[in-house]
Amino acid sequence: MSALGRFNLQIIDDEKLRILELPYGKTKDLCMYVILPDNSKDLYNVVQSMSYEKLTKWTDPKYMWKKYTKVFLPQFKIDSAYSMKAILSSLGMPDVFNDTKAKLTGISPDNLYVSDLISLATVNGDEDGTKDVTHADDGFFFFDLALPEEIFRADRPFLYIIQHKPTKCYIFYGIFQKP
Template identity: 40%
Template sequence: MMFKEAKFNISYTADFQTKILDLPYVDNETSMIILLPDEIQDNSTGLEQLERELAYEKLIEWINPEMMNYTEVEVFLPRFKLEQAYDLKPILKSKGMADVFDRKKVDYLECQPAMT
């Protein structure tokens, strides 16, 4: 588990009965938005309703810094690792770099700097 007690931007939306936490990373260059629904009386966890009705426009409104309060909170999260892979081949080909993927046209061994 990861635990952190510090001041973070946090808000609450009564429409979805959900707490919204902005957890910054890398000198505030990026952040993770955590949505934590309350329990709802219709036998759902609250997450089902949030998943069904969440829209980009609503999320942008909720995480607007003017709508959030900078407040001392305790955050407990399970430890996890995010990884992402990208297939850049189609993008690079569309930008005119098709030859770099053709072994008949490029010899990468010749492109290496000489070892001294």
């Protein structure tokens, strides 16, 4: 996949990585950050040293620069499914999974309980996430017809993070190993 347009970009020299912000999904509420280390061996170090505070600073709009960028990303789709039973039980909801202790009478007078709760997630990295970007920014001028200021080529393993922009909540992350 490739795209050409104005994207928020951050280059962090001391961490030896670059961060690209891409629109994600059908609304402007989500974005995908692609965190690309200088080489694939550094990805492990980036993940190990990452913290919420560090990520928040890296993706802060005041530190990112909107640059005319040619982006090359592999297309990918990742589907995952996992049981939430153990997680929700540990958070204080064990009774809902117990057939003798569950109290779901507001739903049905029968003795209902939840046998399991499965969380499904799909992350799609394709043109649909970026195709509207070049038309959404009205800051294009004549000099934009020149070569892009930056080239962002994800041709090695990278970290991706989905953020809900209005709440600044990071809702999903993953590592793409084989571009």
